[in-house]
Amino acid sequence: MAATEKEILQVRELTKSFYGVAANDKVSFSLRNGEVHGLLGENGAGKSTLCSILAGLYRPDSGDVILNSERIRFRSPLDASNMGIGMVHQHFKLISSFTVAENMVLGLNAKSRNISLGTVEDEVRELARQYGLDVEPSAHVWQLSVGEQQRVEILRQLFRGARILILDEPTAVLAPQECDRLFEAVRHMVERDHSVILVSHKMDEILSNTDRVTVLVGGRNAGTLRTNETDAAELAKLMIGSDHLPKLANKSLRRFVESTPVLTIRDLEVIGDRGTEAVSGASLEVLSGQIVGVAGVAGNGQREFQQAIVGRRQISGGSIMLRGRDITQLSSRARSRSGLAYVPEDRLGTGLASGLTLEENLILKSYNEPPYSHRGVLSTAVITAAAEKLVKDFDIRGARSGMPVSLMSGGNLQKAILARELSRPHDLLLAASPTRGLDLAATASVRQHIRADTEKGGAVLLFSEDLGEIVELSDLILVLAGGRIVGSYTPATLDISELGLLMTGAKVHN
Ligand SMILES: Nc1ncnc2c1ncn2[C@@H]1O[C@H](COP(=O)(O)OP(=O)(O)OP(=O)(O)O)[C@@H](O)[C@H]1O
Ligand SMILES: [Mg+2]
Missing domain, CATH: 3.40.50.300 (P-loop containing nucleotide triphosphate hydrolases)
Incomplete structure (x- = not known):
């Protein structure tokens, strides 16, 4: 150089x-x-x-x-x-x-x-x-x-x-x-x-x-x-400050014998910003206790796929069911209320309200529900206690009272979204690159939280460009290329080089 x-x-x-x-x-x-x-x-x-x-x-x-x-x-x-x-x-x-x-x-x-x-x-x-x-x-x-x-x-x-x-x-x-x-x-x-x-x-x-x-x-x-x-x-x-790096927990072999479908997507069609088809006839199912990872190179429909699931983008065909209920026509707020938790890739844009404090953000979606609110009156003590617990559990650092979250470091913002979404009652967690920008310790802890979520019967649909993350966490790996699901692997059938080819071999739409 x-x-x-x-x-x-x-x-x-x-x-x-x-x-x-x-x-x-x-x-x-x-x-x-x-x-x-x-x-x-x-x-x-x-x-x-x-x-x-x-x-x-x-x-x-x-x-x-x-x-x-x-x-x-x-x-x-x-x-x-x-x-x-x-x-x-x-x-x-x-x-x-x-x-x-x-x-x-x-x-x-x-x-x-x-x-x-x-x-x-x-x-x-x-x-x-x-x-x-x-x-x-x-x-x-x-x-x-x-x-x-x-x-x-x-x-x-x-x-x-x-x-x-x-x-x-x-x-x-x-x-x-x-x-x-x-x-x-x-x-x-x-x-x-x-x-x-x-x-x-x-x-x-x-x-x-x-x-x-x-x-x-x-x-x-x-x-x-x-x-x-x-x-x-x-x-x-x-x-x-030490060479003792946190060890990533071994993936336990989970079984889904009695599992019920939490999320069922059939023949999803979504149009992208440029008027072209971004998702074409995609179907998938996430069972209770299961982590389904969607691997793919950015720009292959991931963003539109996620937006369609959470109701931030109109779909042009297909259906989305959450615990057997058709949510295709529901607003994004209603979907969130019916048990859809979402950790978006865009932390400050759609994830958090940048002008509010950490505490406010942590209860943003549940402030008008008990125990935070009784007959329309907010309980500050309960809110503060709940926020403090999340800050501790998720090791969120750098927040000060009265400080807007937009001033927190990138990684800590990501932890805050996860804390909020995982702590609300939910059936499905949709997570997009949940550890992007996190350091080693925080990455290990976020992955642990995601795993713990499924151990309690939750279901996770994980989009990530980090193939290592997908492989480490997923019970089922789907490959998205050119807006289509072009491959599917379990840990037992996984062939990384073939998966890589599927991911990259497909023409990237532009
Ligand atoms: N404008 C600000 N107001 C208040 N606190 C701030 C502001 N900017 C940064 N901080 C605090 O200063 C500390 C350092 O933050 P900084 O964003 O520089 O970290 P970083 O190394 O870039 O972290 P990351 O890897 O998470 O992006 C953090 O505790 C953060 O909360
Ligand atoms: Mg930074």
């Missing part, structure tokens, strides 16, 4: 506290010209906070940021952007009703906004070609897949002349093939003298795509190492 020893960006003893707790605690860090620098750390370790300071989003309480040997203070993200630092956030910040090109110029000052959209489109097309970030500049953002939206975010920063790109957990939302494409784009960036900060929870990703890696623990730098001089074991040890 093109990395040199020259430091382009330095951070000295940066401290940033929220509600009296330090998210960054005298953290020091440096970025070299042309390097990919990995940032590792458990949920809540302060990775996003550090990145946000570098991108001008937060002002540090103390410490220095030095760019090209000059001490700087950003007053806004625009400041940082003008100095060549651009960040792609964990939660995208695009305006979905605008086109790709319109999003490029969004927030730029009036002078630069004067360029015609046609010119912007041409420039974006050229950038897309150079960096291998394929996307149509005239498309509306709402039409794009998550992977495409991410490419738009990256292009947006490149369009604005970013020399330093900060990617906060970019692969958490991507399918394996898309990850490869992203890292190819990252290589194009460093070849063109850009420097990249890459936040990730995936050790192999850090090991194969970075030049150096910094581990954050509790807001401090626990060590910066050359990637080719370290390995997963050493990094894990640094990260959790």
Whole structure:
């Protein structure tokens, strides 16, 4: 790689506290010209906070940021952007009703906004070609897949002349093939003298795509190492302060002899955003006590499938039954009330109410039911006690009284959704990439919660792009490709390479 020893960006003893707790605690860090620098750390370790300071989003309480040997203070993200630092956030910040090109110029000052959209489109097309970030500049953002939206975010920063790109957990939302494409784009960036900060929870990703890696623990730098001089074991040890990683529980062999169907879907047809068929004639059944995993590459109908099940998208054919009751015509609220719990992929968009506190979010769906409410009167004591128990059971960290959940770390948000959905009475849990963005310990704990749910007779329909997760949890694995269920395996009949072929062999619809 093109990395040199020259430091382009330095951070000295940066401290940033929220509600009296330090998210960054005298953290020091440096970025070299042309390097990919990995940032590792458990949920809540302060990775996003550090990145946000570098991108001008937060002002540090103390410490220095030095760019090209000059001490700087950003007053806004625009400041940082003008100095060549651009960040792609964990939660995208695009305006979905605008086109790709319109999003490029969004927030730029009036002078630069004067360029015609046609010119912007041409420039974006050229950038897309150079960096291998394929996307149509005239498309509306709402039409794009998550992977495409991410490419738009990256292009947006490149369009604005970013020399330093900060990617906060970019692969958490991507399918394996898309990850490869992203890292190819990252290589194009460093070849063109850009420097990249890459936040990730995936050790192999850090090991194969970075030049150096910094581990954050509790807001401090626990060590910066050359990637080719370290390995997963050493990094894990640094990260959790011990080499004793939590063991994943062995999957118990469950039997479904007396099981009854909880979810029955027949011949489901769903139209996607672009008017084409996203799900075509899909049928499946989830039995009580069973985890059914749906494997597939993103963009093969998973999103539309889930939306149809929870009632957020009209279906054009077929039926959905929950415990023998046809819920096809019910509203999403009514489905939720009839026993459908949902952990969506989009944590802040559809999962949580970003302006409410954690406590409020945890009882969001049950606040008007006993024991939280009696004859229309909310019982604050009961609510607080229930919320406290969930926070403890699910190890949700970083919430403070009165603080909106939107300020919590990505991983802790995910735990909060799970806590809320699993704690409500439900027959079926529909979970989409439930451990995406979680660290090792949190991943193990979330999987344990999901398993425990089925041990009590619940049923789980799991969508995940993480094949390892599907294999580890599922009693039955279905393969979704091109909107169709093209394969089905039990743990006994599982053939991973065949499954991989089914997943990827099918043409990805676009
Ligand atoms: N704007 C904010 N207001 C209040 N607290 C915050 C804010 N931003 C971050 N925090 C807190 O600071 C701590 C560090 O959070 P941060 O988002 O930096 O972690 P992270 O390492 O990115 O974690 P994750 O892997 O879960 O994304 C957390 O406890 C979080 O709740
Ligand atoms: Mg984060």
